[in-house]
Amino acid sequence: MKLRFLGKNSTVGDCPTLYATDRDTYLVQGWKIFANDLLMRLDIPDGQTAVEVPTELFEFLKEDGLVASEFRRLEDPIMILTPAGTYVVQGLEVTDPEALSQMEIPDYETVVEVPKATITALLEEPRGVDLQRQAQPAL
Secondary structure (H helix, E strand, O other), X not given: XXXXXXXXXXXXXXXOEEEXXXXXEEEEEEEEOOOHHHHOOOOOOOOEEEEEEEHHXXXXXXXXXXXXXXXXXXXXXXXXXXXXXXXXXXXXXXXXXXXXXXXXXXXXXEEEEEEHHHHHHHOOXXXXXXXXXXXXXXX
């Protein structure tokens, strides 16, 4: 799998990153999720995982020719908007050695692959009822 770097949200110790692939998909590198309240809300099938990334990471979609405005709805693969202003993104866990060799991934991060078409659909106006799932702040 060949990757094209789109952008990175870099601060000290943090490096969520967005890549386009030669398979018409995006790779989303983000923080592993350890919070039980988030994990309990996700139904993650075998072979998939979820990462948490800043919402601003998707502004780099413009580097792939997309209008990088706000997502119009939350559904697969962007599952939850957290109170901290991050997205939980679910997708196939990346295990491809060629792809992984092109990235620097700290122990507290992992990478998911999501189809470009599903990301593009989330930028469009919703049809019918829009059921956005948001994580509730801890009490």
